[in-house]
Amino acid sequence: MIAREVGPLADPWLECGDAMPTGRSRVVVSMIGHQAPPSRRSAVMRDLARGIDPGGVAVVVDHNRPRRLAAALGALVAPPWVPGVTPDARWRRLAQPTARDLQAAGFRVDRLRLVAGERVQIVIATRLRNDEARASR
Numbered sequence: 001m002i003a004r005e006v007g008p009l010a011d012p013w014l015e016c017g018d019a020m021p022t023g024r025s026r027v028v029v030s031m032i033g034h035q036a037p038p039s040r041r042s043a044v045m046r047d048l049a050r051g052i053d054p055g056g057v058a059v060v061v062d063h064n065r066p067r068r069l070a071a072a073l074g075a076l077v078a079p080p081w082v083p084g085v086t087p088d089a090r091w092r093r094l095a096q097p098t099a100r101d102l103q104a105a106g107f108r109v110d111r112l113r114l115v116a117g118e119r120v121q122i123v124i125a126t127r128l129r130n131d132e133a134r135a136s137r
Helices: 002-006 038-051 069-075 087-094 098-104 130-136
Strands: 013-015 024-030 052-063 107-115 120-127
Touching: 024 038, 038 052, 038 098, 052 098, 098 107, 098 120
Parallel strands: 013 024, 024 052
Antiparallel strands: 052 120, 107 120
16 A cells, blocks of 8 residues: 555665664655654654755655544544554544654655545655755744
8 A cells, every 4th residue: 555655665664763774865664553752753753854865755654533533433443553552542643743743854745645544644755955944944
């Protein structure tokens, strides 16, 4: 499903918390199944920005809260499994803003695709060059 959206996955495929490679032009990071608090998610996105060359592409795969209530409630009990001890914790996890986290780390979001009945989001973003990052502030 993901390969169909982003092309062949010859790029490094990392999980949240893995060491980010440096000097890469494209990296895929999965946040699926990870219970990272907002501060940890921000740190992962900053590490990702440091590891990707300016103009390089980051692909981040993460949980998503569907817009329709029935589908959103279904996302709490259907795969991919959302981490969290309580339904409330899983509900909050579904709402974490991946695209905004990437933008705050110095990326321009180029595309956001929802798959798996809107339970998964694929965010494709380009690492801004220093002059672009300053201009966007």
